[in-house]
Amino acid sequence: MFSLNNVSKSFGNLQVLKPTTVDFHTGESTVLIGPSGCGKSTLLRILVGLIDADAGTILFDGTPLTVQNIQQQRQRMGYVIQDGGLFPHLTARQNVGLLASHLGWDQAKVKARVEELAELTRLPRVALDRYPSQISGGQRQRVGIMRALMLDPAVMLLDEPMGALDPLVRFDLQEDLRKIFRTLGKTSIMVTHDMGEAAFFGDRVMMLGEGEVVQEGRLEELIQNPTNEYVARFINAQRIPQS
Amino acid sequence: MFSLNNVSKSFGNLQVLKPTTVDFHTGESTVLIGPSGCGKSTLLRILVGLIDADAGTILFDGTPLTVQNIQQQRQRMGYVIQDGGLFPHLTARQNVGLLASHLGWDQAKVKARVEELAELTRLPRVALDRYPSQISGGQRQRVGIMRALMLDPAVMLLDEPMGALDPLVRFDLQEDLRKIFRTLGKTSIMVTHDMGEAAFFGDRVMMLGEGEVVQEGRLEELIQNPTNEYVARFINAQRIPQS
Amino acid sequence: MKSLLAVVFVLGCASWLCSNAQAQEKPKVRVGSKSFTESVILGDLLYHLGNQAGADMEHLSELGGTQVLWKALVKGDIDAYVDYTGTIQELLSKLVEPGVEVRTEADMRAAMDKLDIVMTDRVGFNNTYALGMRDAIAEKLGITKISDLRGHPELKFGISDEFMERNDCWRQLPAKYRLPHKDVRTMDHNLAYRGLAHNSIQVTDLYTTDAEIEFYKLRVLEDDKGFFPTYYSVILMRKDLAKRAPKVAEAYLKLENAIDSKAMTGMTAKVRLDRLLEANVAAEFLNEKMNLSIPYQGIGPLAEWKRFLGRFTKTTLEHLFLVAVSLTLAIATAIPLGILSARNEAFGQTILAVVGVIQTLPSMAILVFMIPLFGLGAYPAIAALFFYSLLPIVRNTYAGLTQIPKATIESADVLGLGRRARLRLVELPLALPSILSGVKTAAVINVGTATIGAFIGAGGYGAPILTGIRLSSIPLILQGAVPAALLALIVQYGFSIVERRFVSPGLQSRL
Amino acid sequence: MKSLLAVVFVLGCASWLCSNAQAQEKPKVRVGSKSFTESVILGDLLYHLGNQAGADMEHLSELGGTQVLWKALVKGDIDAYVDYTGTIQELLSKLVEPGVEVRTEADMRAAMDKLDIVMTDRVGFNNTYALGMRDAIAEKLGITKISDLRGHPELKFGISDEFMERNDCWRQLPAKYRLPHKDVRTMDHNLAYRGLAHNSIQVTDLYTTDAEIEFYKLRVLEDDKGFFPTYYSVILMRKDLAKRAPKVAEAYLKLENAIDSKAMTGMTAKVRLDRLLEANVAAEFLNEKMNLSIPYQGIGPLAEWKRFLGRFTKTTLEHLFLVAVSLTLAIATAIPLGILSARNEAFGQTILAVVGVIQTLPSMAILVFMIPLFGLGAYPAIAALFFYSLLPIVRNTYAGLTQIPKATIESADVLGLGRRARLRLVELPLALPSILSGVKTAAVINVGTATIGAFIGAGGYGAPILTGIRLSSIPLILQGAVPAALLALIVQYGFSIVERRFVSPGLQSRL
């Protein structure tokens, strides 16, 4: 789905991404993990065209992403950021339905789809007609996920999409999203700091560090055969409640 | 430290907090858990005076919190929210040092303290002189924590303070913060969705739900003797990476 | 009060209807007047009195002059009109046989009688030249008559060309009264009035029935040596009128000595300065003076109010027209300009500079430049107002758009909204508070600046303000300034409603 | 060009130095002049010529009148001055023995000779009354002399009071020339010029050397019947001058018939309208006419430029003063008002309403109300500008503050910043772009509106604009409008720098 060839990016004299060549395959779920500030978000932002890479080419579905086609292509991508990135002047419902309405969907269809998604993310109905400043952090995050899913995109780019969800909602949503992605053969790239989530979601887990891919594979492989001491420590750092 | 007596809060006809009587003891670390939208953040915001309770009284260190004294008292509280709540017009360093400078601290002292805190939170030096929009989510969160710690407050109110941190940084920071809180006898109230964190931090874990305290105790106690089926499911929902 | 007026009105209407019903049996009487205000009012007096006396009246108003009226009277085309002794003397001098003297009014009356015309006694006022001073000053100096001026050689005179040049005026006056004054300048009659008001002169010539006498609170000095020729008004009527309509002729005699100078001046002022209709002024006078109840519109507190309302409505509509058209055009132009500015830094700075420069052009200069394009009237004013309204809107649109957080713009981009959809659905709604703030500023400035419309014949609240400034009349200034201020408030309030209606509640934070 | 001027200047300085060096051997010569422009110029002509002729000159300029000069001349306090034949005749009539006729210039010259005064031949121009018309119209009608007017009875005359009243002017002129004109009005001399320009009159009286003749392109009609008294200028000098400084006396004779009316008018115009120094005008004339090279400043392209620069500097300083003071006061007032508005909704709406209402007051009305408080000059203008600058700043401060996201305000509160610290450290910096946007709007409006200063004697760019509008002179309008526009740009640019300097880079997002 995405093909990166020698893509690199610096901010000032900080090289966030060394020249990187990597493929994200159609239907595959990739999970990006890595230390804070290592460039995970930057990579997603490059894929979705918010940041221009300094060098290298990116193919989306075989065609290079350009300024001309990016807008069209974005409608086939869903992008979720941690705090939802909601429009403050629109209610949750309007946020989710905005693009569909703009594309001329029938209002009833929009309404049905929004409510279907609220069901999926377990968002209380009352929250739907509130403005972003009036709902809780977890609710905002779910609205962000709903908005990304609205048009049923082929690719989902998820930047810590569930960091603010309670364990139960998160558990269920993980389950549902994986089911959706698997059954409909969607491609997904997700950034997370939760190793349980990485293990559950990632067909492939990609550990970034110092601007490059340090190791990739299923999380079990990383746990069993860490490339280096750092990867081992990183993966095992998460505290587990002792029972 | 905080004594709540019959405190309640509604938004419109949604009762977020039923009349609640609860104490947060000096030197104790309390962790609030509970489903999204159950009122955890609302409770913290009431404590810090951002929201007025509809009814009930709140004592802080034995004296009622009023509009008159709240500002003074706040300098004894540190409040961290998930995305940091940073001032967009100030660099990370200025965000952290703002209040101290305002209170007339010597610039060298401010600088030293900021750098000490950056060390603690493992924030890269380069990030210190960037604006909030120029640093990563995890970095912003750490700057938020630094800002709250700056004046070495007696009480820390932490609303999902480490949700965006990578496992390693989070592990170390949990360790360090607990050490600080324990040694200096600070009171802390933390909201988290991470059960490992709750177990590690909470002298007492308080499970909220439907606007009231459902159960409280050490996390092990909750795991072993959940009040009801829901508490049990909630606490155990978090996915653990299988190794 | 209101009910009283209603009763009067109903009664008035009733009497109208009655009089119409009896029209067939009534004598037909026609009166005439010359084409200046005073004469028309006098004609209307005759008209009303005739009506009250049961005649079927007609008033041939504003006829061509003494000759026309006189011939009509003699021929019987009209039955009566009012003329002045001075004029009559001149008229008769050509008509009577040589040798017959017509110097006194008695002479005239006798000569008229021979021509089958009745000349009444004086109606009561003398419309001739006189000297006038501000009442306050005259009072202070104790001056009531022209002779009194002799004791005040320091007084400055400003007199009109005509007065200066006429043989029966200034050329002889100082000699006759032995006036010692040195500072005597000829000046425009109107400027002389203003000069009096500003005390740059103290004495001027005037006509005893000038409307301005009342307006400027002047004292007409008594011509105690009878220097000025007399122009007493008298009614001339055909002798047969007393037979055809005896009640009318009788009624006309009631006008003898009924109107003094002050009353005549007051009536003229009401027409000239307050723009009342002559017929209404005449009716009001008769009702008061002779206790009649001739129905009329436009006098009394209610009528004052109506008249005020009429003028107010007119200036308001004019003002609203200027504001509405120019502001609409400005909003329609400035918001797109602001959007373009925000899109492209360099272009934006250029637009802001140009719009800023336009703003510095003085309004008079813009108007001067607009006249060749649009002529006089509302259009050049609208063009000027349009230009003046651009800056706040352009700048605030620019500021509102450039202040949207980058993250929000990114959210919109990443959603796949096109540029235009992003603008419409995200950017403009978010910038709306700032844009509306600019629009409100522009609207208020526009309402205030629209007073320049008066300079160029577009009317509006500027008209009373300008006149007020010219006449130093605070009430007149306020008649423009207060509604302009109110309009500004209303416009602001209107946009506040727009704001409440269209700015998303999600954005309405408060300190 | 520049280098040429430099050379001229150096030469000039050099000759100055030389002349000073030789001062001791030079004869000392003093000339005088009366206190009106023409006389001063003539005095300077004498001064320059004397200098050129090697004398050590002094010019006692603007003395008290004919008597003063005459007595000084006789006594030897001055050696020469220029007077007019008409005046000299009057002067001599009291000095010569009874019976001696002094009617012709020859008579005068003889009489002067007896008093040891040399009276030269005419300098060449006759400064007396005349009639004038616009050159274009005169050309079209083929009128060159007063007699020609007879064929055009339709022409309208506008003449000054003095001309009207003087025995040797209008009272006799129509009879002398048998002028048939009916429409003859007295009016202000300056208004008459404007009337000519607007063709509401066609003929006016003037002095043959009026500066305005050139400015308005008038034709002075030839007094072909010699009706007007002659006021030819002649030089009077002491006989002993020819001995003491023969070269000077010789040089003065060169002025005989050297200056025609046009030349004199031109020089007066340069002083009166272009504000050149008399000495410079005189020097320029001599250099051109007599091929001299008297050093002077202030003529030629460089001097034109300097003069322009001088005036420009003056209006700029005045304008800057108005803008700087009023804008500073407005900023200092409006930002706090905006803060108060944002703090309290009801109070805020009230403030915005009041400030809005102030904005609608027409500038003339504000000025009228300010005069009793501040008199004339800069202060009332500053007060008016102050009021006009409030609205955009108040409103944008309000808008900027109320648009800060609630979350940010909460962050500040929770940190324990007090209200004032929150305002200073968080709110104002965040609202700054919006506030500066308002300040820029206000500044630009202020720069534009400051042109009203001219109405009330505060100067500024409004002065040339007003004059330009009055004289319908586009160049003059531009002399005010262009710098005003530039100033607006500079002010905007200045605030952009403030913006770049003080608005945090963290806030500078771009679409």
Ligand SMILES: Nc1ncnc2c1ncn2[C@@H]1O[C@H](COP(=O)(O)OP(=O)(O)OP(=O)(O)O)[C@@H](O)[C@H]1O
């Ligand atoms: N200003 C507001 N107006 C109306 N409703 C509000 C407002 N703020 C919060 N709420 C509602 O109150 C409830 C509690 O919100 P709160 O933020 O306390 O939840 P929370 O427990 O912190 O959830 P999360 O775990 O998602 O952060 C939610 O249902 C939310 O929609």
Ligand SMILES: Nc1ncnc2c1ncn2[C@@H]1O[C@H](COP(=O)(O)OP(=O)(O)OP(=O)(O)O)[C@@H](O)[C@H]1O
């Ligand atoms: N606009 C920018 N200007 C300068 N530096 C930036 C900018 N955006 C990001 N950076 C820097 O680039 C680095 C990578 O940022 P990025 O957001 O990709 O990290 P991340 O891997 O997503 O971290 P996290 O896990 O904390 O979200 C960080 O050091 C950050 O400070």
Ligand SMILES: [Mg+2]
């Ligand atoms: Mg990130």
Ligand SMILES: [Mg+2]
């Ligand atoms: Mg919360």
